[in-house]
Amino acid sequence: MGVAGVGVRSLGRNRRGGRSTGTTLERLFPSANERLRQWIAHSRRLQASPAVGRALYEAFSRIDVRPVLSLIQCPVLVLQRTDSYAVRVGHGRYLAEHIANAKYVELPGGDSAWWVGDTGAIVDEVEDFLTGARPTHESDRVLATVMFTDMVQSTERMAELGDRRWRGLVDEYESAVRREIDRFRGRYVNTTGDGTLATFDGPARAIRCAAAIADSARNLGIELRAGLHTGEIGTARRRCRGYRRQYRSARGGARWTERRLGLTHGR
Secondary structure, eight states, X not given: OOOOHHHHHHHHHHHHTTOOSTHHHHHHOTTOOHHHHHHHHHHHHHHOOHHHHHHHHHHHHTOOOGGGGGGOOSOOEEEEETTOSSSOHHHHHHHHHHSTTOEEEEESOOOSSTTSSOHHHHHXXXXXXXXXXXXXXXXXXXXXXXXXXXXXXXXXXXXHHOHHHHHHHHHHHHHHHHHHHHHTTOEEEEEOSSEEEEEESXXXXXXXXXXXXXXXXXXXXXOEEEEEEEEEEEOGGGOOBSOXXXXXXXXXXXXXXXXXXXXXEOO
16 A cells, blocks of 8 residues: 555554544545545445454555566556655655556645545546547636626515515516526526626627616616626536626626616626
């Protein structure tokens, strides 16, 4: 395993005592958050009893593959994290030095499992090794205008109309909002009860849409505020994400503008 003798004994004691949390997991997975460490500890307890786990650790510590390294003929990629507690740098370098034509890559980090920490760097190295080409990462971020509309004094109107009449009014309003967003080729994101969030590929259509929504709302007896913010958002897998800053800016614009459009821009 590459763990020093004292490390194996420490791991064994923890398994014998039924403990897979605390210092041991912090050493093995330093970049994992508490929730992930708890999941790892739980999965380990399901895999084996403390006695069996301790026996496995001790068996692993006695495995010695050095005599057979020279027999390996296939291409080999050795990935090593510089600060790994379970697999020390010296062991990774030894493998690469004694396997013919092995490729050795040392990566920063101390996590002892490839699926914890900077997994992207590991996957990139594997893809480069298998295909001969390093992957290119295209940005999924686009410049867009985020529109937020907000009903004025919605709580007071709801108390005035009652739940049933208010719900009917809101349904009419939301239908009008969806209709205007579609008409101006926007993308509906979600609703926040008395507010609506949508995105557009440019500010011009967003402004016209906000004005049209305000007119439709006024015909229903609803006073509306709207805020617009232009900035970058993520669109991975056809979903709008990474727009929280733009949402806060647009909503902030709606808060301080009464019967007007609030416009902001930024990164």
